[in-house]
Amino acid sequence: MADTGPDLEPEDRRRVVLKDVAALAGVSVKTVSNVVNGYVHVTPATRARVEAAIRELNYRPNLSARNLRQGRSGVIALAVPELDIPYFAELARLVVAAAEERSLTVLVDQTGGDRAREQLVAEGIRAHLIDGLIFSPLALTGEDLAARTDDTPMVLLGERIHHGPADHVVVRNVEAAREATLHLARLGRRRVAAIGAQDHPAAGTARLRLAGYREALAAAGLPADDGLVAPVAAYHRADGARAMARLLDRADPPDAVFCFNDLLALGALRTLLERGVDVPGDIAVAGFDDIEDGRYATPTLTTVAPDKEQLARRAVELLAERMAGAAPAAREIHVPHRLVVRESTAGRPARPAPDPAAAGRTS
Amino acid sequence: MADTGPDLEPEDRRRVVLKDVAALAGVSVKTVSNVVNGYVHVTPATRARVEAAIRELNYRPNLSARNLRQGRSGVIALAVPELDIPYFAELARLVVAAAEERSLTVLVDQTGGDRAREQLVAEGIRAHLIDGLIFSPLALTGEDLAARTDDTPMVLLGERIHHGPADHVVVRNVEAAREATLHLARLGRRRVAAIGAQDHPAAGTARLRLAGYREALAAAGLPADDGLVAPVAAYHRADGARAMARLLDRADPPDAVFCFNDLLALGALRTLLERGVDVPGDIAVAGFDDIEDGRYATPTLTTVAPDKEQLARRAVELLAERMAGAAPAAREIHVPHRLVVRESTAGRPARPAPDPAAAGRTS
């Protein structure tokens, strides 16, 4: 139509629209629309003619127009701190898969765990482009959430910050951390350390896992020694490696350590290896998340395995419900977890070892 | 407007549109549009009034409408086999970041490496929703690409399949594989194996890395023994673990192995550990990709490090150029790589070891 483009324009091959298909098939646009959208009341002959025309013209519906008309886009956003943190990468894969089953497309936001960016995401940087948001915040506060004005349906992954208006899908962090720590205590370890404490008020996960750790110490009759609780700036391998080094430098190093995620544990394992400390002989190590790396680590890593598949599936499900217009009170859904005991607390398997592939995805 | 919704409708709080803002600010919609889009010719006083109205009404532009009008969406798709394969996860993070610099949003497609799904992606499942596509295919053939009818701008990551119409951003695979293999040969290893060969014709990367491996053997004056070339079904840890086991079961096991990616190498390391084979003492191991896991593996992994940052950046750049209407001939861009020598070929570092954190992202 508008022939105002620069001279680079490929060809005069004008974009094919519904009307063109209708003209070629000799029907109204309504009928073409019906065929495209799979409505029932179209005679087979008409349908065939329309489909032939669609093929011949290579017509594709313009989704922006459809979205504008229908008031929805079929796109949801997944906002995570970093896409290449294995836990979030696995989650992303599962969310994309679960969304696809509902014909939803996933758009990705990376917040870097930065509060300002998380506020933007909560406030709807993509307002009207996305129909819903699955959000795993790191630094967002309850106040931020309460101040939210955007009304895009949202489901939060992770701890429930305050009692805001959003659905949450979570793991029972306190219980899971207690189980992991208790497992270490039952190995006969007396000085069980923790790696992963965090100061800032928004660090809900860290707080809950720390609480579970402390409950377990009490239950096992072990003294709580704050010197054995190592704070970290972030939850990457490097933080775990450094924290482990600090713990080893103490006069009374631990004989077990519960790391608040697997990445921290993998970093800790590396430090232990470099220092020549035997795992689990000298120090037993447990993590949290059950990322695939842990199944191939040296030694393989004992960890809390949340049901990530269900986490993703439930999140998409709750979101779809809200998107469909249901407006129940904010819900909090718990997904199951289990403790997976591997070599880092149970010793190396006798050779020949079980094929670690059996623990991985078969794909 | 249409008050036809079911009784669940939250409130009569009608969606705020441009017109409402214009009315409140006492200007025309054109002026509001100018303010929203940051055009220059608006008096400061007017701008302030409009901005106040936007805040008061909590107005957000409807992106679908804007897209429809402008003929573009500002959204690009990234299609990869699996989001939780570390290499693709790292790439995804970098692509999302690079896209953001250009105000582009990234939507993710997972193909599972399945040809049918890859054909769909190439044919534009999201036609008109996305302005462009960055695509890392696994099973797609040159014929598939030649048959492509969708004209969404596309940039391919990985090997150039045939000489189709698409831009490619690639690593010099043959050279890189040759360097890695030569490194092993220069350690004095005589029986250098390869893990990662693949049969199917679309496996361009496998073919090129195998070629580089063979070139290096010839250059080093080593005999080519096809029994030392291990094929794999996929490029996951489990495949590497199994392939390594097969190589070890031979009468004449290798004293070095070049794995076509890091995941295969990590699986191989696990098998070697279980079998009590010393790395690099008995067998030196090298990989390809430089994923973060390799920096914390036991031992740390020697690998070819492609400049992933540049890979992502260039891909987005080429795509943006095509999206802007430039239609040069298909381009093939090579990004640099380097061989990173670590413990798996160079032995363990003397204690105290360098902090592995220094090798990781600092974040």
Place this chain on the structure above:
DNA sequence: CTGAAAGCGCTTACAG
């Protein structure tokens, strides 16, 4: 510097 009006490509009541 601002206003009034057309139109992007669909879907959807409303008629027939």
Place this chain on the structure above:
DNA sequence: CTGAAAGCGCTTACAG
């Protein structure tokens, strides 16, 4: 079962 027409919420020539 199908047609003609309105309208989703923007942006953009076109006037002034």
